[in-house]
Amino acid sequence: MLSKTENSYILVSAATSDIGFAIVRRIASTNNVVLHGRDPEKLTSLMARIETGHKITLWCYDLKNVEGIQESLKKLLVENDITISGFVHCAATLRILPLKNFRLEYSREIFDVNFFSAAEIVKTLLLKVNKQELNSVVMISALFSKFGSKGNSMYAASKGAIDSFVKSMAVELAPGVRVNSVLPGGLRTAMTAHLFDSEDYLKAFREKYLLGEGECDDVAAMVSFLLSEDAKWITGQHLTVDGGASCH
Numbered sequence: 001m002l003s004k005t006e007n008s009y010i011l012v013s014a015a016t017s018d019i020g021f022a023i024v025r026r027i028a029s030t031n032n033v034v035l036h037g038r039d040p041e042k043l044t045s046l047m048a049r050i051e052t053g054h055k056i057t058l059w060c061y062d063l064k065n066v067e068g069i070q071e072s073l074k075k076l077l078v079e080n081d082i083t084i085s086g087f088v089h090c091a092a093t094l095r096i097l098p099l100k101n102f103r104l105e106y107s108r109e110i111f112d113v114n115f116f117s118a119a120e121i122v123k124t125l126l127l128k129v130n131k132q133e134l135n136s137v138v139m140i141s142a143l144f145s146k147f148g149s150k151g152n153s154m155y156a157a158s159k160g161a162i163d164s165f166v167k168s169m170a171v172e173l174a175p176g177v178r179v180n181s182v183l184p185g186g187l188r189t190a191m192t193a194h195l196f197d198s199e200d201y202l203k204a205f206r207e208k209y210l211l212g213e214g215e216c217d218d219v220a221a222m223v224s225f226l227l228s229e230d231a232k233w234i235t236g237q238h239l240t241v242d243g244g245a246s247c248h
């Protein structure tokens with residue numbers, strides 16, 4: 001799909017997330033993939049669940065440590081003699097709290113994992129070590145970047161940062177690299193399962209989501225499209241995948 005050479009890969013951050021894994025399942029049938037995660041056991045067991053004739057490499061790193069990303073990622077590329085042609089940023093952390101209860105350390109962690117880590121990864125992939133192979137970046141944003149919601153201000157702001165980053169990066173990196181974001185609506189995953197346990201949430205959800213509940217694979221399909229040559233004239237865009245929730 002995207003790979004220019006047999007040693008070029010697509011890197012998916014937080015491949016261990018529900019949405020990340022759905023993305024990996026879609027793209028691994030036609031691409032080599034670097035699975036990123038912070039837990040080595042989770043990563044190894046994930047690798048065993050992927051059926052592919054293509055190559056898989058693991059990158060284990062805690063993205064809270066933004067300062068060390070460049071060194072660790074460069075090491076991965078050099079030691080494995082690989083390059084990255086596509087990058088999907090899926091990692092995120094969420095803390096639902098009213099702003100008055102927020103501590104600066106929570107805000108920093110949210111921005112480090114959700115936004116600054118991705119900026120550091122993109123920056124590293126533009127260095128000589130990646131041999132100008134990068135050609136597509138897809139950042140997982142969220143519907144919350146566009147709509148207000150109680151207790152979500154810092155998470156929403158980090159996703160808004162992603163969407164702004166996408167616009168400027170698209171301008172700065174064209175025509176070589178396309179940069180887009182995908183804004184999923186509410187999906188039942190490890191991050192949100194507790195919400196779906198509430199009858200009130202489900203009632204409001206059913207009224208809002210015109211097409212009912214979605215699946216992680218609905219987001220993966222959009223990501224896979226954006227990575228592909230079929231999207232070769234699309235850059236700097238925020239693509240919403242939300243079952244029509246944002247229509248009203």
Ligand SMILES: NC(=O)c1ccc[n+]([C@@H]2O[C@H](COP(=O)([O-])OP(=O)(O)OC[C@H]3O[C@@H](n4cnc5c(N)ncnc54)[C@H](OP(=O)(O)O)[C@@H]3O)[C@@H](O)[C@H]2O)c1
Nearest residue numbers: 014016017018019062063064090091092142186187189191
């Ligand atoms: N579910 C939704 O309704 C929804 C809606 C809009 C957008 N999204 C976005 O979709 C993406 C995937 O979320 P998900 O719903 O699939 O939830 P999830 O399974 O909870 O995914 C979050 C992922 O981020 C990883 N992560 C958190 N802190 C990290 C750190 N310090 N270093 C490295 N990785 C870290 C987690 O790693 P571990 O596996 O080690 O815990 C996990 O894999 C996120 O960007 C989220 O904001 C989700």
